[in-house]
Amino acid sequence: MLKIGVFVCWCGSNIAGTVDVKAVVEAVKAEPGVVFSTDYQYMCSEGGQSAIRQAIKEYELGGVVICACSPRMHETTFRKAAEAAGLNPYMVEIANIREHCSWIHKDKEEATEKAVVLCRAAIAKLNLNKPLFPGESGVVKRALVIGGGIAGIQTALDIADAGYEVDIVEKSPTIGGRMAQLDKTFPTLDCAACILTPKMVEAAAHEKIRLFTYSEVEEVSGYVGSFRVKIRQKARSVNRELCNGCGECIVKCPSKTASNAFDEGLSKRSAIYIPFAQAVPNLPVIDREACLRFQTGKCGLCEIACSAKAIDYEQEDETITEEYGAIVLATGYRPMSLDRYDEFQYSQSPDVLTSLEFERILNASGPTGGSLLRLSNGEKPKSIVFIQCVGSRSDDGCGKSYCSKICCMYTAKQAMLVKDKYPDIDVTVFYIDVRTPGKNFDEFYRRAAEAYGVRYVKGMVGKVAEWKGRLQVQAVDLLEDKQLLIDADMVVLAAAIEPDPGARKIGAMLAVNMDQNDFFTEAHPKLRPVESPTAGVFLSGMCQGPKDIPETVAQAGAAAVKVLGLLSKDKLVGNPCVAISDETLCNGCSSCEALCPYDAITFEEKQVMVQGRRETRRVAMVNETMCQGCGACTVACPSGAMDLKGFTNRQIMAEVDAICR
């Protein structure tokens, strides 16, 4: 018989105020196996832990039950205390008599009775406990970052600077992401390219970083410490070894009608192109959809123009498979489509723009060369209206329920930039609330209003109509209770942001959860904000939720630290409370395999001894490294073959029996 010690915690008055702890100590003395029971004011204190250690030695205990708070609080503490006294840490059971008992009851008699019952159940379970020993697995000391925007670049740099190898996979032909499209950054107004491009160059030159641009993750298998990832490098039709980046091919390309994504479609580019001047790598790519050679078979001017002989029309996609210990998701965002906001004339008028489009117009490398011009007629505007919260904070089925967080600040920035260059232009911002929590943020917004004379009106725009070559904006001033009609030349819409649509596919590959808005879910919203619930997968930047550049960079660094914590280990200690399949009972139905959220169960044909005969059967196998011990398979198994170590079916029944006694 197992010798059991029971320790009942007062938790000050948290438990002892409602539960008669002395009565609990007495009541459980007669339970099977109990040779010792006592109470203590704070079991988690050093004094409490040493009482556990002493009792284990003195009474030669084989297991202990701690009646205290939730195991989420101190299970590790007590397991370590038991281990220090030579006990297997999995021979410790916790009866939660605080959250499940003292905190939710007022009547002391009732609460005491319940505490006794909970303790009895823990003793019954402990009697069936077996020592468990966690397995170990190795760690591939390399990381993969998916997405090459500022979030991905920063995470990769931080990991690489610590001495570990990192690969960045970026789907577009260059790294840089959304930040490369921006003109200035709030609240200091430094130029986005000036602070981003050094980081892009640093990433490209770093001996520990490899860039896979124009590439996509195609398949992921494996688990924390040992992921196998298949990466498809799309054919650029340009030989990277030979190309010297002179750009002669781009000059000679006769097909110049493709939509330029870097300018948000506001300009055209050639079929062979480099997205922007500071692109990394400085390597052109042929857009085969737009290329005359690929579409009609005629042309080939770029090949003739290329003195380096780098053009390769025959180039094919290449697939490589690499191993990584950790994966960071940095898949970013995009402005949402405004197709369903016709009242603002977005799809009808070229002078109605999203903020990101307007950013390109302000930018010297943009479609107007940095001149503020109306796209309809090329004239300078006299009046510009900004509309905030377009699609954000919505509950109408068209928009997003969340606040996009960055719009108040970039709108203030854009309004300020306009006023700075052209003080004679009337600038009006329609807002619902101005939200500027951040260092020097509110001061920045006030500067736009006070020093630059940007007119802020509390209210929304109802509609925009084209009228005599201008845009008539019908709006409301809520503080004056007036309807306003403003003649504007340009209207800028602060479109809600949404996660990049590519994130869904990658999330599915990695079994990482997404919320109702397709943002990746963190393991804990407060205490584990850069970790996904899947071990070894971390989150960086906008893919987790709306955030500005400083926050993104901070989170990117935090994700890197978590990766480093993982990569610096030589072995990972697993959780021994994992599922185990009894192959003599398994009927091979695959119910568990379909249900397992961690892809930890596979089936194989195996020789099994059944009633003294050797048979070949299809049976379930659990990968102990991938199994997280959720127990879903044990519930689904129709033949009772699946069991969870540490929480066996027999143990749970014994607990129920003890409660019902």
Place this chain on the structure above:
Amino acid sequence: MSPVRSEPAEIVTEMSGVNPRKCMRCGKCSATCPSFSKIDIPPHRFVMMVENGEIEALLSSQLLWKCLSCFACVERCPRGVEPSKLVEAVRLLQIRGQGKNYRTPDDVPQFVEADEEIPQQLITSTLRKYSK
């Protein structure tokens, strides 16, 4: 169970099926309203007054009879508050307060100023409401 007489504001929210607490005070309804210059209480304020239980003031409001029932505010409200449904509910409350649930077309003109430029929509929607 004894019948409990609800507060007018509760009756209005129940009849309309609208939850005025969803309003975030953006004012897009008032920015949109084509009758804005003709009404005494703008739609966003109407919603706030329902939320604050000020139904008495709304019962005598011009808005009840000047609202075109064009539903632009319903269409464009980002929070799905549907202001014109609230207007309709208060309109019904007003009618019922006079002991009538039913109106004939002959009764209509007493609520609208005799005006040849009365929009057709208003007459249509008023009749639709009165013919219940």
